[in-house]
Amino acid sequence: DDFLECMKRWGEGEYNGVRYLSPHTMMHLDDGFVMPNGVLHSPTDLCTHELHVTMDEHFLAEDRTLDGRIGAADAFYACREEDYPKDRHEDWECLVDTFDFEANQDPDFVKKNSRPAIIADEFAGDGVDAKWIVYGDVLGDQKCSILRLTLAPGAKTNFCPESPALFHTNGGRGRVGRLEVRYHQNMKLGELYPEIGFLTQAALDRGGVEIENTGTEPLVLTFDFPQQAHSQTPGVAATSDAL
Numbered sequence: 001d002d003f004l005e006c007m008k009r010w011g012e013g014e015y016n017g018v019r020y021l022s023p024h025t026m027m028h029l030d031d032g033f034v035m036p037n038g039v040l041h042s043p044t045d046l047c048t049h050e051l052h053v054t055m056d057e058h059f060l061a062e063d064r065t066l067d068g069r070i071g072a073a074d075a076f077y078a079c080r081e082e083d084y085p086k087d088r089h090e091d092w093e094c095l096v097d098t099f100d101f102e103a104n105q106d107p108d109f110v111k112k113n114s115r116p117a118i119i120a121d122e123f124a125g126d127g128v129d130a131k132w133i134v135y136g137d138v139l140g141d142q143k144c145s146i147l148r149l150t151l152a153p154g155a156k157t158n159f160c161p162e163s164p165a166l167f168h169t170n171g172g173r174g175r176v177g178r179l180e181v182r183y184h185q186n187m188k189l190g191e192l193y194p195e196i197g198f199l200t201q202a203a204l205d206r207g208g209v210e211i212e213n214t215g216t217e218p219l220v221l222t223f224d225f226p227q228q229a230h231s232q233t234p235g236v237a238a239t240s241d242a243l
Contacts, residue, residue: 002021003018003021003096003099003101004092004093004096006018006021007092007095007096008092010090010092027110027114028114028116030117030133031114031115031116031117031133032114032115032116032117032132032133032134032135032146033113033114033115033134034113034115034134034136034138035113036103036113036139037139038099038100038103038104039100039103039104039109115132115133115134115135115136115235117131117132117133117148118131118132118135118234118235119131120132120147120234123147123149123157123159123161125155125157126155127151127152127154127155127213128149128150128151128152128155128157129149129150129151130147130148130149130150131147131148131150132145132146132147132148132234132235133146133147133148133222134146135233135234135235135236136233136234136235136236137233137236141227142227142228142229142230142233143227144224144225144226144227145224145225145229145230145233145234146222146223146224146225147161147165147222147223147225147234148170148220148221148222148223149211149219149220149221149222149223150171150218150219150220150221151172151174151211151212151213151218151219151221152213152218153213153215153216153217153218153219154213155212155213155219156210156211156212156213157210157211158207158208158209158210158211159176159199159208159209159210159211160204160207160208160209161199161204161208161223161225161229162204162229162230162231163204163225163226163229163230164198164199164200164201164204164226165198165199165223165224165225165226165229166196166197166198166199166223166224167196167197167198167199167221167222167223167224168195168196168221168222168224169181169182169183169194169195169196169219169220169221170183170220170221170222171183171217171218171219171220172213172215172217172218172219172220173213173214173215173217173219174211174212174213174214174215174219175210175211175212175214176197176199176209176211176221177203177209177210177211179194179197180194180214181194181195181197181219181221182194182195182215183195183220199223
């Protein structure tokens with residue numbers, strides 16, 4: 001009933017207050033996290049790395065963000081037609097009936113879905129720290145995984161996983177194959193920055209790529225792997241132990 005009342009106030013000019021219904025649990029910095037479908041997550045002061053399975057569905061129960069300066073209507077109505085038909089827009093009773101409120105109030109939500117970082121021995125080495133931060137089964141299958149590599153200044157390694165991957169530069173500067181990469185802050189919309197790239201199948205067929213830290217700070221890279229990327233799902237045993 002409280003959720004329905006919040007949604008009935010959606011778009012009326014004042015904040016509808018839906019975030020007040022959400023329980024809050026402290027998170028550990030550097031832990032990974034698996035976000036299940038159908039659960040709301042609100043803006044945070046932490047920088048999050050989100051890997052979405054299939055798509056990032058838009059359902060914003062919150063009608064205003066950034067202290068009311070940004071309206072959320074455009075993103076809210078970007079839902080797929082089959083998920084939220086246009087003739088049901090603002091039919092709040094229908095929306096609340098299909099909403100999994102119990103999952104959104106789960107007191108063990110963080111415990112069930114957090115992924116404490118685990119060592120990836122196959123990629124670690126001298127001056128190279130390798131950890132899985134998203135691993136195990138996601139939605140009952142090997143849907144996705146994220147590996148974090150941290151190279152000390154001057155360190156280098158040959159990186160050759162089983163599958164192509166997308167990577168982000170999260171700290172420092174260096175080289176991934178022939179690509180010079182560097183972490184940026186205060187980026188501007190419309191400008192290109194050398195911090196995201198792809199590790200291709202062609203590169204893996206040649207034996208992988210050399211990664212080198214050419215800076216004075218740790219080079220931090222995260223690699224996003226697609227579904228069924230590994231012959232052995234990373235951290236399956238660790239997942240059951242952590243939970």
